[in-house]
Amino acid sequence: MEEDDSYVPSDLTAEERQELENIRRRKQELLADIQRLKDEIAEVANEIETLGSTEESFSFCYFF
Numbered sequence: 001m002e003e004d005d006s007y008v009p010s011d012l013t014a015e016e017r018q019e020l021e022n023i024r025r026r027k028q029e030l031l032a033d034i035q036r037l038k039d040e041i042a043e044v045a046n047e048i049e050t051l052g053s054t055e056e057s058f059s060f061c062y063f064f
Contacts, residue, residue: 005024008017 005027008020012020
């Protein structure tokens with residue numbers, strides 16, 4: 001079950017509400033960082049795959 005990030009319990013103090021807001025903001029920043037890292041990993045994996053294919057083609061041509 002996913003928590004609704006807009007929900008704020010009514011019994012929180014102003015300080016607690018501010019802390020909750022900070023936690024939620026930081027959570028969104030971390031989720032964005034995770035997505036950016038996933039995208040970078042996928043890009044590097046693709047580059048490695050491309051390099052591997054290029055090296056295989058080069059090796060094949062070298063022997064003939």
